[in-house]
Amino acid sequence: MILEERRGGPHRGQYRVGRAGRVLGSVTPPGDKSISHRAVMLGSAARGRTEIRGFLDSADCRGTLEAFLAMGVHLRRLSPHHLILESPGAENLSEPSNVLDFGNSGTAVRLMAGLLSGIPGFRVLTGDDSLRGRPMKRVADPLSRMGARIDGRDGGSRLPLSIRGGPLSPILYENVHRSAQVKSAVLLAGLSASSPSTVVEEVPTRDHTERLLPAFGGRVLREEHRVTVWPGTLSGTLVSVPGDISSAAFFLALALLTPGSSLILRNVGLNPTRTALLEILRLMGGRIDIERTPEEEGSEPAGTLHPSFSSLTGVQVPLSLIPGAIDEIPILSVLAAFAHGRTEIRGAAELRVKESDRIAGMVAALRAVGVAVEEFPDGLAIEGEGPDRALAGASIDSLHDHRIAMSMAVLATRLPRGEFLEIAGTDFVETSFPGFPDLFNSVAHA
Numbered sequence: 001m002i003l004e005e006r007r008g009g010p011h012r013g014q015y016r017v018g019r020a021g022r023v024l025g026s027v028t029p030p031g032d033k034s035i036s037h038r039a040v041m042l043g044s045a046a047r048g049r050t051e052i053r054g055f056l057d058s059a060d061c062r063g064t065l066e067a068f069l070a071m072g073v074h075l076r077r078l079s080p081h082h083l084i085l086e087s088p089g090a091e092n093l094s095e096p097s098n099v100l101d102f103g104n105s106g107t108a109v110r111l112m113a114g115l116l117s118g119i120p121g122f123r124v125l126t127g128d129d130s131l132r133g134r135p136m137k138r139v140a141d142p143l144s145r146m147g148a149r150i151d152g153r154d155g156g157s158r159l160p161l162s163i164r165g166g167p168l169s170p171i172l173y174e175n176v177h178r179s180a181q182v183k184s185a186v187l188l189a190g191l192s193a194s195s196p197s198t199v200v201e202e203v204p205t206r207d208h209t210e211r212l213l214p215a216f217g218g219r220v221l222r223e224e225h226r227v228t229v230w231p232g233t234l235s236g237t238l239v240s241v242p243g244d245i246s247s248a249a250f251f252l253a254l255a256l257l258t259p260g261s262s263l264i265l266r267n268v269g270l271n272p273t274r275t276a277l278l279e280i281l282r283l284m285g286g287r288i289d290i291e292r293t294p295e296e297e298g299s300e301p302a303g304t305l306h307p308s309f310s311s312l313t314g315v316q317v318p319l320s321l322i323p324g325a326i327d328e329i330p331i332l333s334v335l336a337a338f339a340h341g342r343t344e345i346r347g348a349a350e351l352r353v354k355e356s357d358r359i360a361g362m363v364a365a366l367r368a369v370g371v372a373v374e375e376f377p378d379g380l381a382i383e384g385e386g387p388d389r390a391l392a393g394a395s396i397d398s399l400h401d402h403r404i405a406m407s408m409a410v411l412a413t414r415l416p417r418g419e420f421l422e423i424a425g426t427d428f429v430e431t432s433f434p435g436f437p438d439l440f441n442s443v444a445h446a
């Protein structure tokens with residue numbers, strides 16, 4: 001086995017990964033995390049029945065689901081990925097008798113802060129050690145401007161947050177953090193405002209909330225660089241969730257880095273606000289054929305990817321592509337180590353406030369295996385030395401960050417034969433990619 005997993009223990013999970021000689025087969029990535037969260041939120045705020053197909057049954061999305069079960073939503077699980085929600089509608093959601101714990105998930109807690117600000121009742125939102133350290137002022141500020149009664153530790157900037165929901169005022173908000181989570185929090189709060197609210201953004205961020213709202217009967221106007229939402233009630237619908245391109249990215253990288261690979265990635269979400277990694281890889285010379293699935297009314301774009309082993313060239317990553325590839329920067333940094341020449345990634349300071357400080361985490365992990373890296377406040381530069389570059393086995397800390405753990409597992413497949421990478425903190429992979437080790441071992445072979 002290329003990847004051996006030990007769960008639990010003092011390191012909270014560990015991988016031991018060695019060289020892969022062959023990569024072949026087909027992979028269907030699990031459901032998109034961003035869309036799964038939103039489908040549950042809108043389906044629970046909507047009156048009546050919502051059916052969700054392709055739901056991501058991961059720790060993060062289960063946290064969102066459980067929060068609504070604690071507020072009176074009824075769930076029927078046809079399979080782990082196929083859910084039926086029955087909701088009395090947003091205004092009839094109950095006060096949960098305990099705090100709502102969103103674990104590791106920034107998306108869940110920030111979007112819920114927006115939604116619950118406008119729903120009558122008292123609720124307290126919290127999360128795990130990582131989430132309690134992440135900034136919440138970015139949502140608390142605009143929501144307070146809308147009249148939300150929201151408070152929290154550190155003057156409202158850290159969890160736990162307490163929210164007493166009620167009627168809100170509209171807002172015209174500029175998305176200064178280039179954050180889809182902040183934009184979505186404002187849009188969800190806007191459903192309970194007295195007139196339409198608008199979010200303006202210079203660089204587009206993922207647009208799943210504004211794509212999904214109309215399917216639930218929400219009124220939304222999408223213009224270039226701005227989105228407006230009207231107050232209103234929602235009604236249940238059917239949501240089909242495509243596979244997560246952020247999860248597919250690890251297998252894409254595996255195929256690009258392994259000579260002779262033959263891998264097919266099926267049902268990968270191809271929403272244009274999420275595909276910047278594909279654009280960056282094209283600039284680097286990556287060979288990825290894309291076969292688009294005919295789009296069904298109301299569903300997100302998706303397709304099949306056919307990546308091939310590629311000789312990559314280092315690039316200066318265009319700033320405009322950063323928001324659309326924000327979760328893929330760790331795996332991009334790994335790919336860059338095998339390109340010819342230097343790759344510089346700047347304008348990505350947001351990475352310092354993800355599940356971990358992903359800039360510091362990737363710099364330390366790459367240096368541990370012998371990759372030369374320069375660290376900047378807002379990014380990193382990686383010295384690529386080609387596909388056959390020198391590397392050494394090591395023990396590294398993923399900082400309990402799922403994307404660092406999976407990125408470094410991919411890197412380890414290029415170690416010299418007989419050398420291994422030990423990665424600590426891998427239990428957190430469950431937050432976004434349950435079953436990653438088995439899927440990895442099913443396509444990567446000695």
Ligand SMILES: O=C(O)C1=C[C@@H](OP(=O)(O)O)[C@@H](O)[C@H](O)C1
Nearest residue numbers: 034107178179180181182326327
């Ligand atoms: O809206 C979303 O679903 C997400 C937005 C991004 O965060 P930011 O909004 O903080 O950039 C991304 O990193 C996260 O994984 C998911």
Ligand SMILES: C=C(OP(=O)(O)O)C(=O)O
Nearest residue numbers: 104105106107108327354
């Ligand atoms: C940053 C991420 O998620 P979140 O902000 O929801 O914790 C991620 O999945 O990479």
